[in-house]
Amino acid sequence: MIEKYSTALWTGTLKEGSGKVSSQSRVLTDTPYTFATRFENGKGCNPEELVAAAHSSCYAMFLSALMSGAGIVPETVEARSTVKLDATTEGGPTVKAAHLDVKVKAPAEADAIRDFAEKAKAGCPISKLLKAEITLALTVL
Template structure:
């Protein structure tokens, strides 16, 4: 399967005082506000790091769903939070925190499948950062 996805950003002004918007082809983000405050302080809008964390949690969770299904399991619920650390101009780590309800799956196999999903998720492969995972199988 091969496809492309598109997004765009617009910025006006200096890095500190300027402001911008982000748009996605799907229009789910349509002139979403971007500014120094939304990136480095508390402000209304989004920022690249938040979007990367969202993309990573979504990609990993969907990848795991495919892997579980391929292994013969139907996940009831997969809930992943991504915590991205930004230090001195670099994304240094992303920690994925997964809680899953998967009937009939033993924890040992769950851990193996979750680690596989982390390794082959396209966003994981894209990022040049340490990526860690905590996976909890709910009873």
């Protein structure tokens, strides 16, 4: 089984504090995020943007794999995932949805591409993750 990780360190209160996120590959290294970057469109990183990046990149790869497996080699697959966070949900902010906008250039009929696109939406690993069980291990220092 392949395992990947990212880490986050948060210090301070929700509104005045700040955090840093890093990825195993080091593509993200102490990338800052704050309340403002998440809830007020401040400049910087935020969790929903990272989920959207994971979703769009995973989806594009999976759609390409499905099409290629059927002998249709796409020239381009451009995917945009928009993750919707409702900050007013009772009990705390909640990610309510993810929407994919996809553009495909490939030597195939539109109906065939549409069928592969729907299969990729349901089958891409990050789409599945968004419906997954979450487990927790806690260490109190």
